[in-house]
Structures are given as C-alpha cells and as structure tokens.
Amino acid sequence: MFESSTIKDIARALGLSTSTVSRALRDSYEISAGTKKLVMEYAKQVNYRPNPNALSLKERRSKSIGIVVSEVANHYFSQAINGIESIANSRGYTVIITQTHESFEREKTNVQHLASRSVDGLLISLSAETNDVSHLEQLHQRGLPIVFFDRVPERINTYKIIADNAMGAFEATLHLIRSGHKKIAHISSSAHLSISIERLSGYTDALNKNGISIQPEYIKNCSHGGMIQDEVETAVKELLNLKDKPDAIFVAGDRLTMGCMHVLKKLNMLNPTLIAIAGFSNSDVLDLFNPPITSVFQPAFDMGQLATEKLLELIEAKFPVTEFEQTILNTKLFIR
Amino acid sequence: MFESSTIKDIARALGLSTSTVSRALRDSYEISAGTKKLVMEYAKQVNYRPNPNALSLKERRSKSIGIVVSEVANHYFSQAINGIESIANSRGYTVIITQTHESFEREKTNVQHLASRSVDGLLISLSAETNDVSHLEQLHQRGLPIVFFDRVPERINTYKIIADNAMGAFEATLHLIRSGHKKIAHISSSAHLSISIERLSGYTDALNKNGISIQPEYIKNCSHGGMIQDEVETAVKELLNLKDKPDAIFVAGDRLTMGCMHVLKKLNMLNPTLIAIAGFSNSDVLDLFNPPITSVFQPAFDMGQLATEKLLELIEAKFPVTEFEQTILNTKLFIR
C-alpha cells in the first residue's frame, strides 16, 4: 500500500526523538545546526511530507474550504472557481468543490458533508430551489465561517459578494429598448433568489424610466434555474403564444440563456428580427452568433477572489468578527 | 469557533468510557441495549459527527479521491466530473478537483499536493504540456492507486479509460469528405498526447481510404491545447495563408473548436461555404449555429463513472492488483 515516511521513521533512522526531528524540521532555535542539517537532508532524501490528517487533528483545522455552486459547467461559476482557487491555493488551502445541480436537497447534503469533513469555511451560492437557509444558519451560528457570493440569503449576517445585478439588468434592458424594442419579456430563475429579485428590479426600472408599462404575463420564472429544459421550453412557448407576443427577451442567467436559445432554435425562431435576446452570461460563445447576442458579464473571477479573501479573513481572525459588509461589483455590458 | 461534540464529550456527559460510547455508536454486540439506546439518543441530540481527520489518521485512508483535469470549464471534463461525483459520493468518497490549465508545472504541483493531502487514489487526464510522467510513475510505484482517463500515458501500467478517438476522428473526417471536401486540415492539441495521436490516425485513415493524400502542412498542433488563443490564431492563419488553402478543418478538441471558431469569426470566415468545421466537442451550443457544426461526442459521463469504479476497485482491493486493462468507449457523431 501507499505509505510515506513519518517523523517517527526519521527519528528511528537517525537515532533521535520525534520532538527533535519535528523541531529540526521547523527550524527551531533550540536544535543545533548539525542536527538540523542531518534531519533536513534525510527528510528530503526520503521525501518526507507531514501527514495533513495528523495536523488537522492537532491544530483543529483542515486547511481546506468547501465550495457549493449549482454547476461547474457554467461559465460564471467556472470562472468564479478559478478566482477562488487562485487565492486559496496561494494561501495553502485545498478547495473542495460540490455541485447542487440547483437542487435544495443536494445543497443540504453537500453542506452537511462539507461540515462533517471539517472544512474551515464555506463559500456558497445558493441553489435555485433554496428558499430556506436554516441548514446554513445553524452552522453559521455554531461558528463556521461562511461567505456567500452571487446568490445570497438575506437572513444570514456575514460577508456577501455580489454583482450589481440591478444595474446589469437595467443596462441590458435599456439596450433592448434603444434597439427599438418595446415589448420586452423577462425570463428568470426562481423568484425568491436574490439575483432574480435584483435583476427583475433592474428590468422594471428600465421599462418604467422609458414609459413602458410592465406586463406581468411577460415575466416568467423557472424555479429549477433552467436545469430542466422543459421548464424553459414552457416559459418561452407561453411567451410566444401570447396575443401580444414580445419582440425581445431579457434572460437572467447563463444556463437560461442557452436553454432559451435552444428552444428558439427548435422553433426556428433563433433570429433577432423575430425576437431579440439579451442576457446575463459569462460565456464568450455568444460572440460567435450571427448576429451576436448582447450580454451582461459579471466579474466572476474577481468575485471568487474577493469572496475567498473575505473567507480567509474570517477563518484566520483572532477574534470573532461581528461586522460584515456586502460588496457589490460592477457588471459589464457587451453590446454585440 | 466551530466545534462539534466528540465521543469524549458524550462519554463525559453520560458517565461512560469513550470505548463504550464508540462501540455503542457502531451498534456493537457487546454493549447492552440500554446503554446503546442512551448513547445513540444523546448522540443524535448533540448532533454528533465522527471527526474524519481522526478516522483518517487511524484508518490510514482519507475516503477522498483526487481529480486532475485541464479545466472544469470544458464540457467534456465537466460531464466527466459529474460521472465521477455520482459514483464517488454514493460510495462515501469526497472528491477534490484540481485544474492544470494545461500546464505541466501545475500538474506536478497539483499531483504533489493531492498526494500530500493523502487522497486514497487519483483520477487523471494529462495536461497538454505533459510529456514526462515520472512524477506519476513514482507515486504509482509507491502504491498510490491511479486511473487515467481521456489523455493517458503509455508508460504507466494501470487502468485506463478512453474514448475511441481514432474511430471518432475517422467518422468526422469521413463526414467532411462525404460533404464534398477534399482539402481537409487538422488542428490538434500537443502532438505527444494519446488523444492527439489517436485522432490523427483516424484522420489520416479516413483520407487514405478515400484516396486523398496527406498534406503535412495541413496538420497543426497547439502545444498548449488552445489555452493560449494566439496559438490557435497562428495555426488557423497559417492554414488560410497556404497557397492551396484547405476548405475544411477537423479540430480535435472542445476548447480548440471554440478557439478556432473565434478566429474564423474574427476573420469573417465563420461560414461553412468558406471553410467547414467538424470537431470533437461535448458542448450542445454547437446545435445553435446556423448552419450547425458536426461534432464527435465522447461519453464523458460514462467515462467518469467507469474510471471511478475502477479506481475504487483498486483502492478497496484486498490484494495488490497487477492485471490492468484499457477500456475503450464508443464516440457518437452528431451530424448537423
């Protein structure tokens, strides 16, 4: 089996005690230069690596953080993960990524699993189905550091990193209006998610400020966040079957945008002269369409980095932190 | 700080010894029914969770497996990861995902890190830059279970799960030929990767069997697997600057296909009447193009599942396994 050498092995081989070896490896002042050199060279020779489990047990921390996202196959999240990784790894932390696939049950299971794996902290973007955050509240109250990003709950008081969803939605909708559209529909994820609420408000703001009245039947929510293609298909078809059919759709998410395009393609309507689309997306494939599709880009990488910095701040804090802030990063509209 | 209750806490609270509590929780036959009930109820009440670090230290295994892939933002890998997760989680294993971003250095660092994190086994698809696998060989010889998938090394004797790359490439190239193309170029990842070699052979086979001679200048390799867009751009431009310009390109990878399309779009040549494209890709966005793009789909999810099953077989084997096989799964051509 796969065994690596331990401090004990080194001590035995060199005729020293484990404490001497340990201290020599940590370059302690109370070990003579000769012994240090001896130990260090032998350790390098046998490729000694400290056992992380032993360390975690002793230090009562695992030097690992848990991530909970909907899916890695989502440009926003994969970019955020790259940001998270870049900070976490450089600070010596391992990252454990879990996916909810937008399911509340899987979110609870994943969180429970990460907690029992004794991660030092949690970075989480809520699943589309999540309306109740008591599973997280409980852990948070017991002292587990948590930072939310992207989809954040109101009830839990901790650091939150979000994009300026309202502004992004406002700009995207405004772009559709300026392109001559007046009948603009809106497809979004679950109504209760923070991002949905904020994006909806940006959308209605843009319409209001331009003297366009809000049509409730133009607003569709997909409570599984587009994980179920049928849901998206139904939403799009309902919009297209309206007496007063919309001439544009503002779609509020990466996966939803793709899902929506698939439906339109299937209906042979993927054509901006028939119906224009603008949406939140961090994917650069949108460039490739002809005509291309305008989209709101979120600074996912930066959000991941910032969230991780905040989390490590909490984890490594000497005293319990009680003052938290919510950071809002700017989105960028790619007009295509 | 975040503390959960331990066996010791329970023992103290109930006036029992830790060993009794431990055995009561494991429902050992040698503990009386009354004590068991007492302990179990109290444990549930205080939400007792065994400390995984203590267990890992004792059992000398971590119940976790490491994954090394180029990028999660790649449809092939994200699907494979879903397959890996599905098996690993159901068998009680945690998965640690790391990305190489096609860099050899990062691959070495990640592997080293996973090994020192004492994962029970490794699932790996080599980076585009990786030509030397001694870092893996060493670990493998020391007994760490490793299963390769997708991009596999020849030198290391263990389970390998791959797609039928030659056949996939053959079919895609054949499709281009049947669509009337004769001047078919090929853009691939690093020349030394197993997938590149196999896909190249499928490509040349298809040409040979149809009486088309191989033009060496039609074959381009991107040694960073498309991570550097310049590299792709150069390759495409060189093809387009040839006296005898190709009228089709067979692209051998997800990221390369997208990269290639971006270049063509930039050159205003993303149009199959100017130059046709067929490629390996697990992305369904290819559906959305007009005209759509034919692609070779790999059973990524199944490959991930199978690789994980093999790895767990190695990890949980009573005796060292010495007989290994390479499994080849069929690809599927989506003619669009």
Add this chain to the structure above:
DNA sequence: TTAATTTACGCAATCGTTGCCAAAAACAAT
C-alpha cells in the same frame, strides 16, 4: 573548583477514534 547559565535534546500529553485486553458485574451451576 564550583556554581550559574546555556545548549540540545527527550518525555509525555494532546487532538478523536478504535482495537485489544483486563476488570467488574451479573448470572448460572454446583
């Protein structure tokens, strides 16, 4: 030469859990 100080190292406890052996309690057989 002796006392004081410094240097260099070892012992043992700790983290949470389990395996093994001994001890105590409960019960049965004489």
Add this chain to the structure above:
DNA sequence: ATTGTTTTTGGCAACGATTGCGTAAATTAA
C-alpha cells in the same frame, strides 16, 4: 456459599505531529 461463565464496561495504546516542561551535558562565569 463457592466457583465458573457470560455479559458488559473500562483502561490503555496507537495513528502522526506538535509543544510545554524537564533535564543532562556542555559551556561560561566566579
């Protein structure tokens, strides 16, 4: 009542690494 058996429980050690404390040996000072 005494011995033997079985059932139930407790104590100790171990996994790997760290660390406070103690101490022998070496060095310096008096």
